[in-house]
Amino acid sequence: MLSVISYPVFALSVLVSLVLSISLFPVDWFxxxxxxxxxxxxxxxxxxxxxxxxxLAWCAGLLLDVLESTPLGVNAMAMALVAFLVLTVHQRLRxxxxxxxxxxxxxxxxxxxxxxxxxxxxxGADSTGFSYLWPALTSALVWPPLCILLDNLNRKLG
Amino acid sequence: MFLVILLSVGLIVADTRLDRVEPxxxxxxxxxxxxxxxxxxxxxxxxxxxxxxxxxxDLVEENEALxxxxxxxxxxxxxxxxxxxxxxELRRLMNSSEVLDDRVIVAEIVSVSPDPYSHEVVINxxxxxxxxxxxxxxxxxxxxxQVVQSSSFTSRVMLVSDSSHAVPVExxxxxxxxxxxxxxxxxxxxxxxxxxxxxxxxxxxxxxxxLGGRFPRGYPVAEVSAIHKDPGDxxxxxxxxxxxxxxxxxxVLVVFSPQDDAGDExxxxxxxxxxxxxxxxxxx
Numbered sequence: 001m002l003s004v005i006s007y008p009v010f011a012l013s014v015l016v017s018l019v020l021s022i023s024l025f026p027v028d029w030f031x032x033x034x035x036x037x038x039x040x041x042x043x044x045x046x047x048x049x050x051x052x053x054x055x056l057a058w059c060a061g062l063l064l065d066v067l068e069s070t071p072l073g074v075n076a077m078a079m080a081l082v083a084f085l086v087l088t089v090h091q092r093l094r095x096x097x098x099x100x101x102x103x104x105x106x107x108x109x110x111x112x113x114x115x116x117x118x119x120x121x122x123x124g125a126d127s128t129g130f131s132y133l134w135p136a137l138t139s140a141l142v143w144p145p146l147c148i149l150l151d152n153l154n155r156k157l158g
Numbered sequence: 159m160f161l162v163i164l165l166s167v168g169l170i171v172a173d174t175r176l177d178r179v180e181p182x183x184x185x186x187x188x189x190x191x192x193x194x195x196x197x198x199x200x201x202x203x204x205x206x207x208x209x210x211x212x213x214x215x216d217l218v219e220e221n222e223a224l225x226x227x228x229x230x231x232x233x234x235x236x237x238x239x240x241x242x243x244x245x246x247e248l249r250r251l252m253n254s255s256e257v258l259d260d261r262v263i264v265a266e267i268v269s270v271s272p273d274p275y276s277h278e279v280v281i282n283x284x285x286x287x288x289x290x291x292x293x294x295x296x297x298x299x300x301x302x303x304q305v306v307q308s309s310s311f312t313s314r315v316m317l318v319s320d321s322s323h324a325v326p327v328e329x330x331x332x333x334x335x336x337x338x339x340x341x342x343x344x345x346x347x348x349x350x351x352x353x354x355x356x357x358x359x360x361x362x363x364x365x366x367x368x369l370g371g372r373f374p375r376g377y378p379v380a381e382v383s384a385i386h387k388d389p390g391d392x393x394x395x396x397x398x399x400x401x402x403x404x405x406x407x408x409x410v411l412v413v414f415s416p417q418d419d420a421g422d423e424x425x426x427x428x429x430x431x432x433x434x435x436x437x438x439x440x441x442x
Contacts, residue, residue, distance in 0.1 A: 015193070021198035022269050028182060030274035058162050066186040067193065068273050069314050072179050073169030080162045123174055124322075128275055 004158030005048045013040050013150060014060060022067050031131055034139040035066040037064050038109045041079050042143075042152055046093055055085035074119045078112040085111070098144050106140035173246040173427055180307075184285075187309030192278060198268045208428065260374055262296070262411040264288060268312065270405075275322040275342060278309050279303075281410060284311045287410055292372055300378035300401030301325065301366055305412070319344045327379050328367040331359055334369055338379060344404045347380050349396035354387050356394075364398060374415045 017036035037060055044052040060080030063074050084109050086093070092103060110133050117132045172178045175368040195395050263283060271278035283289050295302045303317040316323055321342035323409045326334045339348045352358060368424055370374030380398035387394050
């Protein structure tokens with residue numbers, strides 16, 4: 001838990017993650033795009049569980065729904081689930097070394113992706129095998145630099 | 159958490175089964191317009207920079223090439239105008255009420271769907287420019303897709319290659335009607351329910367048939383690329399390649415068919431500019 005958090009950094013990071021989640025990415029690597037917004041939800045509920053919780057995560061997920069034009073509520077529910085799970089484990093999470101944190105990121109965002117794809121398939125999308133877990137893996141890989149960057153920003157500006 | 163899940167499930171059901179939340183989605187989409195704009199900003203910027211460093215010679219050369227091309231197209235348009243007049247005359251003789259004069263506006267693709275399993279793009283014209291759900295989108299090669307959702311400044315377009323998309327088409331050569339399905343691959347479409355006795359060959363051009371009332375008639379959609387006959391199946395398996403360059407085009411045309419215009423407060427004349435700068439209204 002950080003002693004201070006910076007609200008401008010919070011707003012900016014969510015905005016940037018929304019932009020990154022739709023902005024141009026090499027077409028062939030589309031399915032490897034990290035789940036940026038999921039990472040932000042993870043980071044902020046992990047670092048500031050008192051300020052950032054399920055409801056804000058839900059709202060952010062709703063925005064992602066609009067951007068991805070999935071049925072409203074799918075990503076919202078999945079993001080709220082990530083926030084909920086982070087809230088339940090954040091005290092243990094702080095004790096974990098970085099590789100273990102990455103594993104948790106992979107696990108929780110994997111659950112997030114799984115839920116999103118489960119609902120989509122219930123609503124009639126094509127089955128895509130397990131390839132939907134790629135974003136969770138790439139997210140886990142970008143977690144350490146992202147975490148350090150946001151921590152530094154928070155310390156400087158908070 | 160329980161409350162949030164309940165709320166989400168309620169929203170999902172309301173969205174998919176009852177279509178009640180379209181205004182909410184549209185409003186949120188309008189709020190998110192800056193995000194789309196920012197997402198597109200790097201490319202705009204790089205284009206601007208490369209525009210700064212173009213030499214005069216290059217520009218002159220390009221200008222000449224464009225003028226030559228314009229000349230060729232104008233000659234073709236002249237011939238086409240005569241043909242269109244003749245066609246209209248013949249149609250009038252046949253007492254047909256159908257007149258071919260679709261109006262189009264030019265739009266730019268500002269974002270591609272972040273979901274790798276759905277083929278959708280976002281264009282920079284929205285309901286403010288008169289774009290409605292269901293309108294057809296073309297590029298220079300042929301039919302690209304249809305508008306599935308429009309907010310004030312942007313609209314979302316489902317491409318013909320999306321796995322939940324279908325277009326009623328006909329073969330130009332003999333008028334055979336069928337349905338062209340997207341299968342989630344931007345280079346392959348599938349022609350379904352074609353009995354194995356009919357006359358269809360590789361290289362046949364498929365144009366939209368206008369049946370179903372969604373797409374205007376007569377725009378090229380795809381070309382038959384492979385036919386596979388299995389004696390055990392009642393239907394032939396036919397694959398077609400889309401004529402539109404689905405994942406390369408940047409500028410697209412939004413088609414306003416005359417029926418759309420009739421319901422619009424916009425005048426159905428040619429040459430009007432809806433909205434502003436990059437919009438070109440023109441008559442086919």
